[in-house]
Amino acid sequence: MQHTGxxxxxxxxxxxxxxxxxxxxxxxDKLMVVVRGYPVPADIYAVLADTDAxxxxxxxxxxxIVQYSAAGDIRALYKNGAFLVLNALPKAGCxxxxxxxxxxxxxxxxx
Numbered sequence: 211m212q213h214t215g216x217x218x219x220x221x222x223x224x225x226x227x228x229x230x231x232x233x234x235x236x237x238x239d240k241l242m243v244v245v246r247g248y249p250v251p252a253d254i255y256a257v258l259a260d261t262d263a264x265x266x267x268x269x270x271x272x273x274x275i276v277q278y279s280a281a282g283d284i285r286a287l288y289k290n291g292a293f294l295v296l297n298a299l300p301k302a303g304c305x306x307x308x309x310x311x312x313x314x315x316x317x318x319x320x321x
Contacts, residue, residue, distance in 0.1 A: 240266065240275055243287060244294040247272045257290045 241263075245252040254265060254274050261283075267275040275298050278284070287295050 239278065240298040241278050242296045242298045243274050243276050243292050245272050246291065246293045252291050257287060257292050259290060261286045261290070263287065
């Protein structure tokens with residue numbers, strides 16, 4: 211029984227490590243920047259000051275998508291007050307805002 215708990219803990223650790231490696235910005239292009247913000251969100255323009263980053267989209271009061279050049283240093287975003295900087299995931303999947311293809315007229319809906 212002791213070995214099962216150790217194996218689960220080991221597996222969870224490996225999973226967390228893989229997730230961290232995937233989300234860490236290796237080649238910056240589009241990044242998601244999370245700013246500190248309780249009770250009031252930090253100013254994203256202060257975080258982007260003196261960097262090559264350009265604001266693309268506001269996701270929420272604390273999360274923004276920015277375009278960042280490959281020559282830029284991500285540490286500058288942290289120095290300016292960013293809480294977390296991750297690779298921006300593409301808009302695809304279940305929660306996508308991308309337009310859906312029209313429904314086929316040949317599909318029968320069963321009730």
